[in-house]
Amino acid sequence: MTDEPSLPQADEESPEAVLLRALSLLLRGAGSDPLAPAAAPVPEPLLSVADAAGYLNVSTTTVRNLAIGGKLRSARIGDRIRFRRAWLDAWIDEGGGEVPAPPPPEPRAAPARAQAARPPRPARPKSPPKPKPPTCIQSVNGVELRLLSDAGRGTVYTWHAGDTRPLCGADGRWSRSLRRCPVATFCARCLTALAAMPGTDLSLFGIGHVYMLRMTTRGATPTPIRAGYHEGDGAKTLCGKREGPWALTERKPQTRECFDCDHRVRWRNRDLDSSFLVPRPMTPLCLLVDAGPLDPRVVDLAARHPGAVEVRQAAEPLPEDFSWQWARWDPAFAAATPVGSFQAPDASITGPRTHWTKWTLSDRSDVGTQFDDKFADRMEDWATTVERAYALYARWHREVAPRRAGRQRGGPGRA
Ligand SMILES: [Zn+2]
Ligand SMILES: [Zn+2]
Numbered sequence: 001m002t003d004e005p006s007l008p009q010a011d012e013e014s015p016e017a018v019l020l021r022a023l024s025l026l027l028r029g030a031g032s033d034p035l036a037p038a039a040a041p042v043p044e045p046l047l048s049v050a051d052a053a054g055y056l057n058v059s060t061t062t063v064r065n066l067a068i069g070g071k072l073r074s075a076r077i078g079d080r081i082r083f084r085r086a087w088l089d090a091w092i093d094e095g096g097g098e099v100p101a102p103p104p105p106e107p108r109a110a111p112a113r114a115q116a117a118r119p120p121r122p123a124r125p126k127s128p129p130k131p132k133p134p135t136c137i138q139s140v141n142g143v144e145l146r147l148l149s150d151a152g153r154g155t156v157y158t159w160h161a162g163d164t165r166p167l168c169g170a171d172g173r174w175s176r177s178l179r180r181c182p183v184a185t186f187c188a189r190c191l192t193a194l195a196a197m198p199g200t201d202l203s204l205f206g207i208g209h210v211y212m213l214r215m216t217t218r219g220a221t222p223t224p225i226r227a228g229y230h231e232g233d234g235a236k237t238l239c240g241k242r243e244g245p246w247a248l249t250e251r252k253p254q255t256r257e258c259f260d261c262d263h264r265v266r267w268r269n270r271d272l273d274s275s276f277l278v279p280r281p282m283t284p285l286c287l288l289v290d291a292g293p294l295d296p297r298v299v300d301l302a303a304r305h306p307g308a309v310e311v312r313q314a315a316e317p318l319p320e321d322f323s324w325q326w327a328r329w330d331p332a333f334a335a336a337t338p339v340g341s342f343q344a345p346d347a348s349i350t351g352p353r354t355h356w357t358k359w360t361l362s363d364r365s366d367v368g369t370q371f372d373d374k375f376a377d378r379m380e381d382w383a384t385t386v387e388r389a390y391a392l393y394a395r396w397h398r399e400v401a402p403r404r405a406g407r408q409r410g411g412p413g414r415a
Contacts, residue, residue, distance in 0.1 A: 067083075211231060285379065312339060
């Protein structure tokens, strides 16, 4: 096709073109090229969400979600969302897109949901875990155990544990409503039953320290061995024994305490009171012997316990009023002649020397105590107990000292 008759020429215009030009001149006014096609169109007004929804033939919610989700190009003008038709056309040409799910949070959305969507704070895990506060309720094997108090009584001295009735089977009107863990003593039978259940946590009931009696089976029923008790946390004694079964109680039993546990408690408490080691047999024994022939048993005692018994003999006979004049004891002891070779133990273990136990030995009853066989046995007992305690303290000192040093270096640590 070489000839193009429909193209408008400058010289020969068609009647339709003349009419168009006249109309254009009327509408747009003079000054602009009336025949310039749509090169500089009048800016089209932006589309609102409703306009866009109508144009796309979808709901306004869909359009708003597409825009907020960033799937559909939009512009924010203040708090309004506006679109260019060209953006919608381009989006349609590219195949459109799905509405993002879940719908983005609106400012009016529930604050709980908005908070849940927030990313976790990064600083939290770095802080050391706080000790769990007692909750008074714990779930063991699907059974909810809680503290029970006898609602029938005015004052509560004993607390039990159970779901609705105490584990020990005691009768009463049991109250389950608890606002806080009690300070009262825990029922020993419930405590023992509780500790025997695997998965229980005594600390959740505020129980941290209990007295532990080992159980023995005589006949059908296991009974606690009353010969001696230990201290501990219910699972392990302070002296390190784990093998049970144990009968637990919060009340101090009226029996002898395990030597190791007893001294372990003293060692633990010595930071609270520097003179705590005073009560015998925690300190060395100072024996001041009256002048005269020396009893061979005294010499023997000093020789066999050089770290626990310090013996000295006065050069001059002690005065009659000496025994009740303790102020004169120390200078007299210092002036006396040493018997045997006493080796003073570590002062960090024994405490101050002025607190050591002192004794005057004399054949004269008005001056001191006579050294007979009974007294010799007593001193022997004392010396061996002191030595045993020192061995324990030395061991614990070795264990505790590095931990304390580490705590001072590295800030707060585990006690
Ligand atoms: Zn009970
Ligand atoms: Zn023990």
